[in-house]
Amino acid sequence: MKKILLLIISVLSLSFLSCSKTETKNEFGWFTDYDECLNSARENDKKVMLIISRDEADNISAGLKEKIFHTQEFADTFSNQFEFCEIDMSPSLVKNAYPKADATKKEKAEAKKYKKIVDSRMRVCSILSIQVTPTVYILTKEGYVIQDIPYLPVDNVQSFKELISMYDDETQKIEKLVADINQAKGKDKVFAIDALYENMNRTYRYQMTDLMRQVEKLDKKNETGLVGEYVLAIGTSDAIDAHLNRKQESIPGIYEKIAKHPSLTPIQKQQAYYAAAYMIGNTPSEKETDKLIELLEKIIEIDASSDFGKAAEQLVVQVKEFKKRQEETAKKIEEESQSSASESESKSAENDN
Numbered sequence: 001m002k003k004i005l006l007l008i009i010s011v012l013s014l015s016f017l018s019c020s021k022t023e024t025k026n027e028f029g030w031f032t033d034y035d036e037c038l039n040s041a042r043e044n045d046k047k048v049m050l051i052i053s054r055d056e057a058d059n060i061s062a063g064l065k066e067k068i069f070h071t072q073e074f075a076d077t078f079s080n081q082f083e084f085c086e087i088d089m090s091p092s093l094v095k096n097a098y099p100k101a102d103a104t105k106k107e108k109a110e111a112k113k114y115k116k117i118v119d120s121r122m123r124v125c126s127i128l129s130i131q132v133t134p135t136v137y138i139l140t141k142e143g144y145v146i147q148d149i150p151y152l153p154v155d156n157v158q159s160f161k162e163l164i165s166m167y168d169d170e171t172q173k174i175e176k177l178v179a180d181i182n183q184a185k186g187k188d189k190v191f192a193i194d195a196l197y198e199n200m201n202r203t204y205r206y207q208m209t210d211l212m213r214q215v216e217k218l219d220k221k222n223e224t225g226l227v228g229e230y231v232l233a234i235g236t237s238d239a240i241d242a243h244l245n246r247k248q249e250s251i252p253g254i255y256e257k258i259a260k261h262p263s264l265t266p267i268q269k270q271q272a273y274y275a276a277a278y279m280i281g282n283t284p285s286e287k288e289t290d291k292l293i294e295l296l297e298k299i300i301e302i303d304a305s306s307d308f309g310k311a312a313e314q315l316v317v318q319v320k321e322f323k324k325r326q327e328e329t330a331k332k333i334e335e336e337s338q339s340s341a342s343e344s345e346s347k348s349a350e351n352d353n
Contacts, residue, residue: 037085048139056090145204227263270308
């Protein structure tokens with residue numbers, strides 16, 4: 001049993017370029033605040049071009065910006081289609097968010113500002129599951145990922161233009177699916193949301209959370225048969241939020257609550273209970289072990305013949321054996337403690353005599 005749910009992405013250490021300025025654009029006209037960039041994209045009906053970089057560490061990012069992204073030719077070529085956003089992740093910059101032990105009051109206040117922006121960028125890069133820098137993301141104005149480009153074999157604006165033109169068909173497809181959602185109503189909108197969801201890379205479905213939450217409201221009687229799927233998907237998004245907010249202990253409860261939703265199929269209920277059990281971890285406390293057994297037995301009760309049921313039957317045997325060892329260890333520790341206490345009392349009595 002592993003401690004971390006595979007769907008919960010790890011949080012990366014990030015940094016930012018400057019917090020001494022109040023504006024959200026740098027000198028090259030690129031937003032340095034992701035949310036501000038999305039707001040501008042929506043207002044101006046543009047897509048978003050986001051680059052996540054490590055200028056000081058990856059030996060590529062800084063050169064690409066100098067040769068391509070920060071040039072006037074690049075702005076002239078793409079500014080009518082995109083809002084630009086860059087997030088730098090250079091390791092040395094994050095230290096500004098953590099003041100030294102002997103820092104002055106002013107230095108601590110400055111560090112607090114840095115920390116706020118670091119946390120904001122940490123969240124963005126976490127939900128995008130950044131693996132390598134530089135990576136360029138092409139996003140819709142709503143923030144849905146059209147394409148990620150983790151390798152940039154280009155050295156000028158024209159070659160970059162040719163590179164991203166390879167994704168024109170994907171761009172048009174995603175934009176059409178989004179437009180269908182905006183035009184649809186009722187159950188038709190549910191199906192439109194589902195079409196986008198199915199065409200979205202699994203890594204980037206979190207960005208669709210607000211759309212997911214509309215499904216049950218649009219289809220209260222679950223006539224589409226899709227409500228359970230999206231209740232479960234929302235649970236995963238809520239679990240990601242809990243992880244990002246450093247509240248991992250709440251994740252099992254999120255999935256257990258979802259498992260009781262009436263729109264879930266038996267298999268979906270098993271999935272939810274399994275996720276809850278999975279998140280309790282590989283070294284649970286005695287109380288958590290009891291909870292783990294309870295969750296696994298619920299899975300078996302729903303359908304012991306399913307894949308989840310069979311896996312739960314095997315796991316519950318292991319967990320019960322683990323519980324037995326837990327109880328034996330606890331008993332041994334208690335006996336040793338009592339024995340030690342008795343010896344101390346005996347020695348104390350001897351000394352008194």
